[in-house]
Amino acid sequence: RVRPAALHVRSVQVAFGAVRAVDGVELHVEPGEVVGVVGANGAGKTTLIDAITGFVPSAGAIELGGQPLSAVSAYGRARAGIARSWQSLELIEDLTVLENLRVGSDARTWWSPLADMVRPKRGEPTAAVRRAVDVLDLGGHLGDMPGELSTGKRKLVALARAVAGEPSVLLLDEPCSGLDHHEREEVGKVVRSLAEEWGMAVLLIEHDVHLVRRVCDRIVALDFGRVIAEGTPDHVLSEPAVMAAYLGDV
Numbered sequence: 201r202v203r204p205a206a207l208h209v210r211s212v213q214v215a216f217g218a219v220r221a222v223d224g225v226e227l228h229v230e231p232g233e234v235v236g237v238v239g240a241n242g243a244g245k246t247t248l249i250d251a252i253t254g255f256v257p258s259a260g261a262i263e264l265g266g267q268p269l270s271a272v273s274a275y276g277r278a279r280a281g282i283a284r285s286w287q288s289l290e291l292i293e294d295l296t297v298l299e300n301l302r303v304g305s306d307a308r309t310w311w312s313p314l315a316d317m318v319r320p321k322r323g324e325p326t327a328a329v330r331r332a333v334d335v336l337d338l339g340g341h342l343g344d345m346p347g348e349l350s351t352g353k354r355k356l357v358a359l360a361r362a363v364a365g366e367p368s369v370l371l372l373d374e375p376c377s378g379l380d381h382h383e384r385e386e387v388g389k390v391v392r393s394l395a396e397e398w399g400m401a402v403l404l405i406e407h408d409v410h411l412v413r414r415v416c417d418r419i420v421a422l423d424f425g426r427v428i429a430e431g432t433p434d435h436v437l438s439e440p441a442v443m444a445a446y447l448g449d450v
Protein backbone atom coordinates (compact mmCIF):
# COMPACT_ATOMS: atom_id res chain seq x y z
CA ARG A 201 0.00 0.00 0.00
CA VAL A 202 1.00 3.60 -0.48
CA ARG A 203 3.06 5.04 2.36
CA PRO A 204 1.89 8.67 2.59
CA ALA A 205 4.75 11.18 2.42
CA ALA A 206 4.97 14.83 1.43
CA LEU A 207 7.35 16.15 -1.22
CA HIS A 208 9.24 19.39 -0.53
CA VAL A 209 11.24 21.21 -3.18
CA ARG A 210 13.33 24.05 -1.77
CA SER A 211 15.25 26.58 -3.87
CA VAL A 212 15.94 23.98 -6.55
CA GLN A 213 18.07 25.04 -9.47
CA VAL A 214 19.13 23.24 -12.63
CA ALA A 215 21.44 24.85 -15.17
CA PHE A 216 22.37 23.62 -18.62
CA GLY A 217 25.39 25.79 -19.39
CA ALA A 218 24.10 29.36 -19.36
CA VAL A 219 20.43 28.28 -19.37
CA ARG A 220 18.81 28.25 -15.93
CA ALA A 221 16.10 25.75 -16.74
CA VAL A 222 14.90 25.64 -13.10
CA ASP A 223 15.74 28.73 -11.12
CA GLY A 224 15.05 28.59 -7.38
CA VAL A 225 11.76 26.68 -7.39
CA GLU A 226 9.90 26.18 -4.10
CA LEU A 227 6.90 23.90 -3.88
CA HIS A 228 5.37 21.17 -1.78
CA VAL A 229 2.84 18.44 -2.41
CA GLU A 230 1.03 16.76 0.49
CA PRO A 231 -0.35 13.21 0.47
CA GLY A 232 -3.83 13.20 -1.05
CA GLU A 233 -3.18 16.37 -3.02
CA VAL A 234 -2.86 17.04 -6.76
CA VAL A 235 -0.63 20.01 -7.57
CA GLY A 236 -0.53 21.18 -11.17
CA VAL A 237 2.54 22.63 -12.86
CA VAL A 238 1.74 24.94 -15.76
CA GLY A 239 3.92 27.06 -17.97
CA ALA A 240 4.85 27.72 -21.59
CA ASN A 241 7.05 25.39 -23.62
CA GLY A 242 10.55 25.56 -22.19
CA ALA A 243 9.40 26.95 -18.82
CA GLY A 244 11.24 24.16 -17.00
CA LYS A 245 8.42 21.77 -16.10
CA THR A 246 10.03 18.55 -17.30
CA THR A 247 13.40 19.60 -15.94
CA LEU A 248 11.77 20.09 -12.53
CA ILE A 249 10.57 16.47 -12.62
CA ASP A 250 14.03 15.39 -13.79
CA ALA A 251 15.54 17.17 -10.77
CA ILE A 252 13.08 15.63 -8.29
CA THR A 253 13.77 12.14 -9.61
CA GLY A 254 17.54 12.70 -9.67
CA PHE A 255 17.67 12.26 -13.45
CA VAL A 256 19.56 15.57 -13.68
CA PRO A 257 21.77 17.07 -10.95
CA SER A 258 20.33 20.06 -9.10
CA ALA A 259 21.21 22.56 -6.40
CA GLY A 260 18.89 23.22 -3.46
CA ALA A 261 17.02 20.65 -1.38
CA ILE A 262 14.46 17.98 -2.18
CA GLU A 263 12.80 16.09 0.69
CA LEU A 264 10.48 13.10 0.81
CA GLY A 265 8.61 12.71 4.07
CA GLY A 266 11.13 15.07 5.68
CA GLN A 267 14.15 13.03 4.52
CA PRO A 268 16.66 14.86 2.34
CA LEU A 269 17.19 13.29 -1.07
CA SER A 270 19.99 15.40 -2.48
CA ALA A 271 22.61 12.71 -1.88
CA VAL A 272 20.31 9.88 -3.00
CA SER A 273 20.69 8.39 -6.50
CA ALA A 274 17.85 8.31 -9.02
CA TYR A 275 17.48 4.60 -8.32
CA GLY A 276 17.38 5.22 -4.57
CA ARG A 277 14.70 7.89 -5.01
CA ALA A 278 12.55 5.44 -6.98
CA ARG A 279 12.95 2.87 -4.22
CA ALA A 280 12.12 5.52 -1.62
CA GLY A 281 8.76 6.04 -3.31
CA ILE A 282 9.03 8.60 -6.11
CA ALA A 283 7.67 7.50 -9.49
CA ARG A 284 7.24 9.38 -12.73
CA SER A 285 5.76 9.08 -16.16
CA TRP A 286 7.49 10.42 -19.26
CA GLN A 287 6.06 12.64 -21.94
CA SER A 288 7.66 10.26 -24.42
CA LEU A 289 6.21 7.29 -22.45
CA GLU A 290 9.40 5.16 -22.62
CA LEU A 291 7.48 1.90 -22.75
CA ILE A 292 9.68 -1.14 -23.15
CA GLU A 293 8.60 -2.25 -26.58
CA ASP A 294 9.78 -5.85 -26.44
CA LEU A 295 7.98 -6.60 -23.17
CA THR A 296 4.23 -7.20 -22.84
CA VAL A 297 1.98 -4.73 -21.06
CA LEU A 298 2.02 -6.89 -17.93
CA GLU A 299 5.83 -7.14 -17.99
CA ASN A 300 6.07 -3.36 -18.37
CA LEU A 301 3.91 -2.99 -15.27
CA ARG A 302 6.03 -5.50 -13.39
CA VAL A 303 9.11 -3.44 -14.13
CA GLY A 304 7.38 -0.55 -12.35
CA SER A 305 6.36 -2.70 -9.42
CA ASP A 306 9.32 -5.03 -8.86
CA ALA A 307 11.92 -2.62 -7.66
CA ARG A 308 10.08 0.67 -8.03
CA THR A 309 12.65 0.61 -10.77
CA TRP A 310 14.18 3.76 -12.02
CA TRP A 311 13.65 3.58 -15.73
CA SER A 312 15.23 5.72 -18.34
CA PRO A 313 15.72 5.52 -22.07
CA LEU A 314 18.15 2.74 -21.12
CA ALA A 315 15.39 0.84 -19.36
CA ASP A 316 15.32 -2.01 -21.79
CA MET A 317 18.30 -3.28 -19.83
CA VAL A 318 15.79 -3.94 -17.04
CA ARG A 319 13.92 -7.24 -16.98
CA PRO A 320 10.93 -7.99 -14.74
CA LYS A 321 10.59 -11.06 -12.57
CA ARG A 322 8.27 -13.81 -13.71
CA GLY A 323 5.34 -15.38 -11.84
CA GLU A 324 1.99 -14.10 -10.66
CA PRO A 325 1.40 -10.33 -10.77
CA THR A 326 1.68 -8.71 -7.38
CA ALA A 327 -1.34 -7.19 -5.68
CA ALA A 328 0.06 -3.76 -6.51
CA VAL A 329 0.23 -4.59 -10.23
CA ARG A 330 -3.33 -5.92 -10.14
CA ARG A 331 -4.54 -2.71 -8.48
CA ALA A 332 -2.80 -0.63 -11.16
CA VAL A 333 -4.39 -2.80 -13.88
CA ASP A 334 -7.82 -2.35 -12.32
CA VAL A 335 -7.64 1.40 -11.78
CA LEU A 336 -6.59 1.93 -15.41
CA ASP A 337 -8.86 -0.78 -16.80
CA LEU A 338 -6.05 -2.56 -18.65
CA GLY A 339 -7.17 -6.12 -17.84
CA GLY A 340 -7.89 -6.91 -21.49
CA HIS A 341 -4.43 -5.88 -22.68
CA LEU A 342 -1.97 -7.60 -20.35
CA GLY A 343 -0.58 -9.92 -23.03
CA ASP A 344 -0.40 -7.22 -25.73
CA MET A 345 2.86 -5.71 -26.91
CA PRO A 346 2.90 -1.90 -26.50
CA GLY A 347 3.27 -1.44 -30.26
CA GLU A 348 -0.13 -3.06 -30.81
CA LEU A 349 -1.93 -0.45 -28.71
CA SER A 350 -3.52 2.90 -29.58
CA THR A 351 -1.85 6.10 -28.37
CA GLY A 352 -4.48 6.41 -25.66
CA LYS A 353 -3.88 2.90 -24.33
CA ARG A 354 -0.09 3.36 -24.48
CA LYS A 355 -0.47 6.41 -22.26
CA LEU A 356 -2.56 4.42 -19.80
CA VAL A 357 0.15 1.73 -19.69
CA ALA A 358 2.80 4.36 -18.94
CA LEU A 359 0.63 5.75 -16.15
CA ALA A 360 -0.10 2.27 -14.78
CA ARG A 361 3.61 1.45 -14.72
CA ALA A 362 4.27 4.51 -12.55
CA VAL A 363 1.34 3.58 -10.29
CA ALA A 364 2.34 -0.10 -10.04
CA GLY A 365 5.15 0.66 -7.58
CA GLU A 366 2.56 2.28 -5.25
CA PRO A 367 4.73 5.37 -4.89
CA SER A 368 4.23 8.02 -2.24
CA VAL A 369 4.88 10.72 -4.83
CA LEU A 370 3.69 10.47 -8.43
CA LEU A 371 5.13 12.87 -11.01
CA LEU A 372 3.14 12.95 -14.25
CA ASP A 373 4.47 14.63 -17.38
CA GLU A 374 1.49 15.51 -19.58
CA PRO A 375 -0.40 12.24 -19.15
CA CYS A 376 -3.33 13.60 -21.19
CA SER A 377 -1.56 15.03 -24.24
CA GLY A 378 -2.74 13.37 -27.44
CA LEU A 379 -5.86 11.92 -25.77
CA ASP A 380 -9.42 12.65 -26.83
CA HIS A 381 -11.90 14.38 -24.54
CA HIS A 382 -13.33 11.18 -23.09
CA GLU A 383 -9.89 9.70 -22.39
CA ARG A 384 -8.79 12.94 -20.71
CA GLU A 385 -11.80 12.84 -18.43
CA GLU A 386 -11.00 9.25 -17.51
CA VAL A 387 -7.34 10.00 -16.74
CA GLY A 388 -8.44 13.04 -14.73
CA LYS A 389 -10.69 10.85 -12.59
CA VAL A 390 -7.95 8.28 -12.08
CA VAL A 391 -5.49 10.98 -10.97
CA ARG A 392 -8.01 12.30 -8.45
CA SER A 393 -8.62 8.86 -7.03
CA LEU A 394 -4.88 8.11 -6.80
CA ALA A 395 -4.61 11.16 -4.56
CA GLU A 396 -7.86 10.92 -2.62
CA GLU A 397 -8.24 7.17 -2.22
CA TRP A 398 -4.68 5.86 -2.52
CA GLY A 399 -3.11 8.78 -0.66
CA MET A 400 -0.46 9.66 -3.23
CA ALA A 401 1.01 13.15 -3.51
CA VAL A 402 0.63 13.95 -7.23
CA LEU A 403 2.51 16.57 -9.24
CA LEU A 404 0.85 16.96 -12.62
CA ILE A 405 2.24 18.77 -15.66
CA GLU A 406 -0.75 19.58 -17.83
CA HIS A 407 -1.57 22.07 -20.59
CA ASP A 408 -5.36 21.62 -20.67
CA VAL A 409 -6.70 24.46 -18.53
CA HIS A 410 -10.12 22.86 -18.10
CA LEU A 411 -8.58 19.65 -16.86
CA VAL A 412 -6.23 21.51 -14.53
CA ARG A 413 -9.18 23.34 -12.98
CA ARG A 414 -11.07 20.13 -12.37
CA VAL A 415 -8.24 17.91 -11.19
CA CYS A 416 -5.77 20.12 -9.28
CA ASP A 417 -6.10 21.35 -5.71
CA ARG A 418 -3.35 23.91 -6.28
CA ILE A 419 -1.26 25.10 -9.20
CA VAL A 420 2.30 26.35 -9.55
CA ALA A 421 2.98 28.45 -12.65
CA LEU A 422 6.53 28.48 -14.03
CA ASP A 423 8.09 30.97 -16.40
CA PHE A 424 11.75 30.79 -17.39
CA GLY A 425 12.36 28.35 -14.54
CA ARG A 426 10.84 30.54 -11.83
CA VAL A 427 7.57 30.28 -9.92
CA ILE A 428 5.48 33.29 -11.01
CA ALA A 429 2.24 32.30 -9.25
CA GLU A 430 0.98 29.67 -6.82
CA GLY A 431 -2.45 28.94 -5.34
CA THR A 432 -5.87 27.62 -6.29
CA PRO A 433 -6.53 27.05 -10.00
CA ASP A 434 -8.99 29.94 -10.12
CA HIS A 435 -6.50 32.28 -8.52
CA VAL A 436 -3.46 31.29 -10.59
CA LEU A 437 -5.25 31.07 -13.93
CA SER A 438 -6.62 34.58 -13.51
CA GLU A 439 -3.21 36.16 -12.80
CA PRO A 440 -2.26 38.49 -15.66
CA ALA A 441 1.37 37.29 -15.59
CA VAL A 442 0.22 33.68 -15.97
CA MET A 443 -2.20 34.58 -18.75
CA ALA A 444 0.65 36.25 -20.61
CA ALA A 445 3.22 33.50 -20.02
CA TYR A 446 1.00 30.46 -20.31
CA LEU A 447 -2.39 31.00 -21.82
CA GLY A 448 -0.94 33.08 -24.63
CA ASP A 449 1.08 30.05 -25.59
CA VAL A 450 -1.66 27.43 -26.01
Ligand code: ATP
Pocket residue numbers: 216219220221239240241242243244245246247248
Ligand atom coordinates in the same frame (compact mmCIF):
# COMPACT_ATOMS: atom_id res chain seq x y z
P1 ATP B 1 7.62 21.62 -22.69
O1 ATP B 1 6.28 22.14 -22.30
O2 ATP B 1 7.99 21.96 -24.11
O3 ATP B 1 7.82 20.17 -22.37
P2 ATP B 1 9.15 22.36 -20.30
O4 ATP B 1 8.45 23.42 -19.51
O5 ATP B 1 9.01 20.96 -19.85
O6 ATP B 1 8.71 22.46 -21.84
P3 ATP B 1 11.97 21.88 -20.19
O7 ATP B 1 11.92 20.75 -21.16
O8 ATP B 1 12.15 21.56 -18.76
O9 ATP B 1 10.67 22.78 -20.36
O10 ATP B 1 13.13 22.86 -20.66
C1 ATP B 1 13.51 24.01 -19.90
C2 ATP B 1 14.70 24.68 -20.57
O11 ATP B 1 15.86 23.87 -20.42
C3 ATP B 1 14.55 24.93 -22.05
O12 ATP B 1 15.18 26.15 -22.36
C4 ATP B 1 15.26 23.76 -22.66
O13 ATP B 1 15.76 24.09 -23.95
C5 ATP B 1 16.40 23.55 -21.67
N1 ATP B 1 16.85 22.15 -21.61
C6 ATP B 1 16.11 21.09 -21.20
N2 ATP B 1 16.84 19.96 -21.21
C7 ATP B 1 18.08 20.32 -21.65
C8 ATP B 1 19.30 19.60 -21.88
N3 ATP B 1 19.40 18.29 -21.65
N4 ATP B 1 20.37 20.31 -22.32
C9 ATP B 1 20.29 21.64 -22.54
N5 ATP B 1 19.18 22.36 -22.34
C10 ATP B 1 18.09 21.72 -21.89
